[in-house]
Amino acid sequence: MTESILTVTIRSIYVSSIAALIAFLSSLALNAAFSRMSRKYVEVISGVFEALVGVPTTVIGLLVYMLFFPGGPLGTLKLLYTPHAIIIGEFLVALPMVYTYMFRHYYAMRDTIRELVLSLGCPEKKAFKLLLRELTPILLSAYFVSFSRAMGELGVALIVGGGIEGYTNVLTTAIALQTSIGNYEYAIQLGAILVSITIMLIVTMKILGERVLWRLD
Amino acid sequence: MRIVIISLVVVLAWITGFIIGVYHVELSHSSLTQYSVKVSTTTSLYQLGVLDDLFSDFNNVTGLNAKFDVLAKGSGEALRLLADGSTCIGFVHAPALEQEFITQGKIERLALFAYNEFIIVGPRSDPANVSSAVNAVEAFKRIYMAGELGLARFISRGDMSGTNIREIQLWNLAGLNPEGKSWYLKTGQGMSQVLIIADNLDAYTLTDIGTYMKLENQGKLRNLVTLKSDPTYLINVYSMYLSKTTPCDDPYTWYIAFKLRDYLLSRGQDLISIKYMGLLNPVKGREDMVLQAWLALTKLS
Numbered sequence: 001m002t003e004s005i006l007t008v009t010i011r012s013i014y015v016s017s018i019a020a021l022i023a024f025l026s027s028l029a030l031n032a033a034f035s036r037m038s039r040k041y042v043e044v045i046s047g048v049f050e051a052l053v054g055v056p057t058t059v060i061g062l063l064v065y066m067l068f069f070p071g072g073p074l075g076t077l078k079l080l081y082t083p084h085a086i087i088i089g090e091f092l093v094a095l096p097m098v099y100t101y102m103f104r105h106y107y108a109m110r111d112t113i114r115e116l117v118l119s120l121g122c123p124e125k126k127a128f129k130l131l132l133r134e135l136t137p138i139l140l141s142a143y144f145v146s147f148s149r150a151m152g153e154l155g156v157a158l159i160v161g162g163g164i165e166g167y168t169n170v171l172t173t174a175i176a177l178q179t180s181i182g183n184y185e186y187a188i189q190l191g192a193i194l195v196s197i198t199i200m201l202i203v204t205m206k207i208l209g210e211r212v213l214w215r216l217d
Numbered sequence: 218m219r220i221v222i223i224s225l226v227v228v229l230a231w232i233t234g235f236i237i238g239v240y241h242v243e244l245s246h247s248s249l250t251q252y253s254v255k256v257s258t259t260t261s262l263y264q265l266g267v268l269d270d271l272f273s274d275f276n277n278v279t280g281l282n283a284k285f286d287v288l289a290k291g292s293g294e295a296l297r298l299l300a301d302g303s304t305c306i307g308f309v310h311a312p313a314l315e316q317e318f319i320t321q322g323k324i325e326r327l328a329l330f331a332y333n334e335f336i337i338v339g340p341r342s343d344p345a346n347v348s349s350a351v352n353a354v355e356a357f358k359r360i361y362m363a364g365e366l367g368l369a370r371f372i373s374r375g376d377m378s379g380t381n382i383r384e385i386q387l388w389n390l391a392g393l394n395p396e397g398k399s400w401y402l403k404t405g406q407g408m409s410q411v412l413i414i415a416d417n418l419d420a421y422t423l424t425d426i427g428t429y430m431k432l433e434n435q436g437k438l439r440n441l442v443t444l445k446s447d448p449t450y451l452i453n454v455y456s457m458y459l460s461k462t463t464p465c466d467d468p469y470t471w472y473i474a475f476k477l478r479d480y481l482l483s484r485g486q487d488l489i490s491i492k493y494m495g496l497l498n499p500v501k502g503r504e505d506m507v508l509q510a511w512l513a514l515t516k517l518s
Contacts (some may be wrong), residue, residue, distance in 0.1 A: 017234070064304075070302035071462075074465075152237065162286070164286040177409075180406070181263070181289075181409050182431075183409075184413075
């Protein structure tokens with residue numbers, strides 16, 4: 001392998017953090033939109049999302065390939081085998097998971113906090129502000145859930161990224177390629193890097209995030 | 218107020234991160250402005266490292282600064298990508314499958330540029346006595362018999378790669394169908410993984426000599442030895458293809474493809490014979506023999 005591990009790692013972080021950001025923002029928007037609907041419909045929609053959490057990433061990869069291959073509906077965009085295609089695929093991979101995560105926590109928290117705050121005689125507006133403040137750590141970890149899901153998926157990156165050295169090779173595709181040519185030792189080193197990066201990033205961000213949030217009170 | 222400041226900091230951090238990221242991607246692929254050709258290849262050639270050598274020598278000799286984006290896949294997938302126009306140039310070794318795509322008019326063969334052979338490898342103890350078989354077909358018959366008796370196992374790629382297709386052809390020639398037998402294990406993995414599995418399970422398998430020698434030299438195979446080689450049934454021909462789909466129908470791709478073809482058949486041949494002796498043979502001087510072998514292979518079902 002001619003490409004340095006550092007380059008692959010940076011590309012991995014870049015691609016998956018953007019995919020996670022898009023997934024995070026859109027599930028925030030979805031949750032906000034659905035929160036005004038009646039609870040019955042929201043449960044049905046969320047059920048669909050919950051079911052989608054388990055869809056194999058290879059299936060999503062194939063779907064994105066079908067969209068972007070030269071004869072496909074979006075083939076003219078020439079996105080196949082670019083990092084952008086991986087970002088789109090990983091966004092689809094991360095979306096159901098981050099949506100479900102947010103949804104569950106939001107509803108659980110909303111009801112308890114509203115009841116508590118209103119019973120203590122707070123105005124409705126202040127209750128909402130308090131809710132937002134209490135929700136912040138959850139939003140933070142929702143982002144990290146989607147980030148690590150995007151970082152660790154292989155199917156999409158392999159099919160629509162192709163693992164082209166120096167362009168779309170991310171950690172997971174590098175691991176898969178090294179495994180398939182029998183270079184197990186190198187593959188496991190890459191795997192160790194992948195795991196430690198995810199852990200390090202998430203733990204530091206969490207500690208930092210909580211420090212900042214603690215100061216709020 | 219604090220919330221505003223914090224969110225501002227977060228947003229700023231994001232924007233800087235984004236800019237660094239974009240800059241990095243552009244930097245690491247500065248050839249975005251330069252022309253690049255997508256190439257799909259079988260994993261065996263990728264693993265030998267021969268393509269990297271050929272491409273860099275090609276750029277040196279011709280003075281072209283072509284960038285080749287290489288996707289290492291099995292021959293079946295590599296051909297599919299060619300037929301889709303997802304990649305424009307392909308290096309594969311599955312004659313029967315190639316013929317199918319050629320008759321569909323989706324790909325065009327530019328060159329048969331190298332060949333080596335498949336070998337049957339198995340445990341040192343050789344319970345099926347493959348090493349004394351007269352040819353590859355009889356060797357497969359012996360493995361089948363030993364398998365039925367519970368003495369041997371066979372690991373199959375099962376992924377429509379060139380090696381897998383050759384294996385199926387051999388079973389057909391032997392008039393046997395191992396499908397669904399308990400001793401016949403289909404893995405769907407790459408060649409190296411199959412060799413490692415076969416090594417761990419004391420099983421037989423069919424492999425191209427390049428991948429086997431590479432792993433053998435790295436000391437990854439403890440118990441697997443070459444049991445049967447057979448120049449008639451086990452020749453392995455590598456060909457270069459150009460996709461005839463619209464996305465590849467631009468002058469630059471064609472120019473690069475035909476230049477590369479000319480290079481492969483002239484100077485590339487010398488590079489292969491010098492640097493990959495024993496792993497890969499150039500076709501130079503034996504074009505007829507290789508072509509005949511290729512034609513014979515397309516006719517096998």
